[in-house]
Amino acid sequence: MALGKILVAQGGGPTAVINQSLVGVVLEARRHKGIDLVYGARHGVRGIINEDFVDLTQETSHNLELVAGTPASALGSTRDKPDQKYCHEIFEVLKAHGIGHFFYIGGNDSSDTVRIVNDEAAKAGYPLRSIHIPKTIDNDLVCSDHTPGFPSAARFVAQAFAGANLDNAALPGVYLAVVMGRHAGFLTAASALGKKFHDDGPHLIYLPERTFDVDKFLADVKAMHSRHGRCVIAVSEGIHDASGEPIAARLAKDLEHDAHGNLQLSGSGALADLLCEEIKAKLRIKRVRGDTFGYLQRSFVGCVSDVDQREAREVGEKAVQFAMWGDRDGSVAIKRTGYYSADYELVPLEAVAGKTRVMDDEFIAPSGTDITDAFRLYLRPLLGSGMPDAFRLRPAPVAKVLRA
């Protein structure tokens, strides 16, 4: 039987709905008789080893609801990726505070942390229950239909491209935007959900699941620009050549590496600028503009999917239920049970930890630069209600007089 004190923390990049999961844990935990205190760690695992805890039992349900509706990690986050020694320290702190349940909201790196901490407790014979609660805008966790945070980021990307397409139609040229997603192209592919009319952009979509060839890219852009008199392009930050080298790495000379050993691709406009230079130089198209959506796509306040909000809340609630009623460890997974409805399962930590999901082939068109209707059907219900819509004037040409 686990102890009556629980700890919750948030790791990795914030999302628009990660606080829903936090509040789901806190409010659900409050109604379980076996739980006396709900602690939160400030700034993820770093806060745990620093014993930087706050008592969430003292927070009002009213303020918790307001925080749930606020994007980004209310407890603070961290990029620390704990190794065995770090995880041992985490366990020592949990033991010293008499923590019986550890809930960690994060991506696949975070699920790996939960797995190691749980193993440490098992080795020591300490009665810890550890649950990983999924979150990532990249949608790259295995075992889940999708991950909380992705639908809202996808909605931002779809709305951004819907607007960029209208802008590009008004002032024709080439518009290119770089979207987050190191290995998985889901977020970049979401750009296609901004299309309405058959000639709307994005006209070309480049995903990390396919090899990027600069010459092929230029030929694609030239063909689309000839056809439509303009061209809107979605590019994943993770595009790479046949050898696996990121296109961004070729170009930016001194790219940072973050603590996870991952190449730092975000927070720089280099990839967009370089691709635009290629287009201008080689295709001699005059009006070429490049944007990098950067942190806006995960932090913009006011572009949230209501489906995502609800599910992020539920994964937090279910995490507590699985722990208290099932007395089990694991990772909470979202399963699609209808078009559209979802249910939740607890899957083994080892099934999720450290693994990366990428887009299925059935979601990518044979051309490699478009997505399929299967992906459209997959993503549309997740974007939620109230998506903005775009309309056009209907053609009613007037006969010329001077040039008749």
Add this chain to the structure above:
Amino acid sequence: MALGKILVAQGGGPTAVINQSLVGVVLEARRHKGIDLVYGARHGVRGIINEDFVDLTQETSHNLELVAGTPASALGSTRDKPDQKYCHEIFEVLKAHGIGHFFYIGGNDSSDTVRIVNDEAAKAGYPLRSIHIPKTIDNDLVCSDHTPGFPSAARFVAQAFAGANLDNAALPGVYLAVVMGRHAGFLTAASALGKKFHDDGPHLIYLPERTFDVDKFLADVKAMHSRHGRCVIAVSEGIHDASGEPIAARLAKDLEHDAHGNLQLSGSGALADLLCEEIKAKLRIKRVRGDTFGYLQRSFVGCVSDVDQREAREVGEKAVQFAMWGDRDGSVAIKRTGYYSADYELVPLEAVAGKTRVMDDEFIAPSGTDITDAFRLYLRPLLGSGMPDAFRLRPAPVAKVLRA
């Protein structure tokens, strides 16, 4: 007495509400007995000299309302800045088609075009009435309290910084974002409207109304980063040194120039990347991220001020009323008549044409890196209803056990 055929066109950069003004003109014109036909020119003045007209009289009011709610220029736009000869050609086309009223929706370049075309008509003794309808996200037109399009772009910038601030608080470091506005800092200053708590970012705001000094900038960032453990910075794309040379120009080697002779500052992440490099190199702060809001700030679908929508509609309606009932030429100006209410006046074209408004001194704090409450009061009502709000957990620290 003017002829019963009117022409409307849209010029310059699209906004979120420029179609409201278009539809305001069309629907208002339909109820005036003196107007038989409403033509629209495709892609601004270029469409006029190409006689590329559509008959808006045939469009349904239902579809016009849907188009009004769609961002970007439904008729298409242009960057052409007509000279005397070009304006003479415009006049020749208007005459050939028997156009009695010319309505041009655009910024100060567009108002100058309207002025020259109107002079051409007067010289030829042709009964043309010409009205300039204001639009620009830069808010840089003189004679108006503000310009349609600015409030919605300002709302995007405020919401973007509200989210970026939350993200930066979760994963501390330096975050810098570059905002549009070549000469006027209004849009960059709008970033401050995303602040709620006293320690929220943006902690530093750099406007084109003040000289930018790289050393001073680095000292400012260092001080704020020491104070808050993080720093969020808003930078105008138009920042320049004491000699007036744009900071962006120093850095990017081969900057384009657009047809207006203006330096091409949008559509590149160079300024943000360079400033981030400076911070990393000189201040040795590890986590430094830069975004360039780019075209999102004027084209994002789903971030519109309802006040802006209403006013953009009204300037279109009033333009027709001024022309038909007053039989006058001019530029429609917004006057603030309460907190908050607005009314409209017709001001002489010469008063607006080609002039640029910048931020009043009373809107800029003595530090030069912040805005005043006067600006907050000025901007807040324009952002409209339903602004997202951010909430925090209240502090309730837990005593340390291991490190007690």
